Amino acid sequence: MLLTLIVVLPLVGFFINGLLGNRFGKPFVTVVGCGLPIVAFILAVKSFLDLMAGGGTPIVETAFTWARIGERSFDIGFWFDRLSAVMVLIVTGVGSLIHVYSTGYMKEDKSFARFFAYLNLFLFFMLLLVLGRSLLVLFVGWEGVGLASYLLIGFWFEEPDNARAGKKAFITNRIGDAGFLLGMFLLFWATGTLEMDRINAAFMSATAPAVSASLVGILLFIGATGKSAQIPLHVWLPDAMAGPTPVSALIHAATMVTAGVYLVARMSGIYMHAEAASQVVTVIGVATAFFAATIAVVQNDIKKVLAYSTISQLGLMFVALGVGAYSVAIFHVYTHAFFKACLFLGAGSVIHALGGEQDIRRMGGLAQKIPVTFWTFVVATAAIAGIPPLAGFFSKDEILWFAFASERGGSPVLWAVASGTALLTAFYMFRLVWLTFLGKSRMTPEVEHHVHESPWSMTGVLAVLAAGSAVGGFLALPHFLEPLLPLPEIPEHLHHLETPLLVASIVIAFAGLAGAAYFFGDGAVRAARMRGRFPGLHRLLSGKYFIDELYEQLIGRPLVWISDRVFLRTGDRMLFDGTLHGLAGLARRTAGAFSRVQTGNLHLYAFLVIAGMAACLVWSFRHG
């Protein structure tokens, strides 16, 4: 009952705000829109305490039976174990905070009620996703968060670009979903159930199902690449920044994009037996992490930097999944939710203060003007850069350690690339801080005059999230998840390297900081000189490796060509329209010939009637 309530509460909020919000005004929307997620969070805490009181035995709840086909029944059931508990607490906790923040950020927006309705809808689907016991329920949530993401990216749909970004996100995800669906079909065919605990148990048992675990693993991972923006389906996430900033924080940083990580961790029973699939996950993850980090170094839009940073961090999570350290990936999901949400909301606060400006080349020197935003941003930046003892340090260090030492695919090369990513992360994040908050102001006097600190509903949330980013790492989440997701074995001869690597990762974080200070500290002249020396590289990076252009050439243009030439001109216009127009023309010409008879002359009609009657008489006499 409790779990169902957690899931349903945001849905109730969606209906109330969606149907009645405009009528009752903003205070009403605020109370409903923020209140229900907060209640859901409280209930989640209660469920968590129940779970702990029960010694970690999963709480199972079946809401109702969706369908019964033959002997199989498909239930809408919820499954609350340690893993779902962590996810539900992140989703409802960070989600509630972002709802509160949104009341300040969206205050002036005319579609206030619609915004909160969508946010609540998103929470509903996200909770369905993380609480579902069966892959089917998870898939419904999976598609639902995609829908909510689409609606919120295109929230300001008056701008065609925003609407286009929403479509891009939706369609790119569709490609991943095809893989996910195929994986689901295969699993159902092989194991006869879609309930994830049963599937995991089937793969763990001595008589493994007669299906290649790697094939299933890769298919499910294709779904995960779509939702979690990994190569080659990463292209939608940077464009998704067209949505309001709280959306970027909630959906495109803290929760939805980590759904892929959750999926792989949840199906760890399969991946443990799928060496090839795990290798694919590792390679894609590390490639995405590094590649996105290099792009982030040269981006000039404050939200785009954070978007590429998100892709990069998600890549690191997949590295952890690939080497079998599932709980470490979830640990990073958890710390990432704090610091990335804090960074995005901080960016939102900056944008809010500057009246919509997002280009960091026109910022600078904001530290004194908006101190709360600045300090929380710095804490979160230090956390993501991996400066001890902040949250990101612990999770990132664990990922690096398992990338190096795990028996299931860890290697020094993997560690080196992941560390390079960590170095770049520290570098571009401190670059962002420098260009945004420090140095001389590059704002126009008019903008500078209007700069103001955000209201307490925003700064308060920033403070809470910054506190989470600071101390969140002390929660030993991998240890907490160990009964469910055991850590991979570490070969004996590597144990002594743990401390040197720890030191190395601290050095890397500070090296990134120092690098940013060197290049951007002095009015960014050194950075400009670097850019002058490698113009080709800079063009490649700021063009995002021209992946979008490549897709346009390889997929977009041929598709348009085929649609235009084959389907539109040959198929639609020539075959269908041609046939129908031909028939219509024939009918028209025949009718034209016959209409000559219709002169409108009454005498002729009368004559024809008489003639016809006479002909009938003659005929009937003849054949009488």
Added chain:
Amino acid sequence: MLLLLAMALFGLGLVGVIVRRNLLVMLMCMELMLNGVNLSLVTFAQQTGTAAGAVLVFLTFVVAAAEIAIAIPIVLVLVHQRRTLDADAYTDLNG
């Protein structure tokens, strides 16, 4: 003999409808045709000694009365619009 008269009436009406252009005259000719038919009906009734033909004549009367009651106003409306009784002036249904 009466049948010949009936035929003559009918033929006269038919020729009138086809040849004459005046709408009212055409209507009158149609009445002639109807009455020709009526005459033939009663003649047949007398010859066979049954009442069916005679009964049918009453029906024809009713129908003819109704028809003319509608046709005359239509003609009046038409004339009101175009100020002419010439049937050739009303060729609006020309295809």
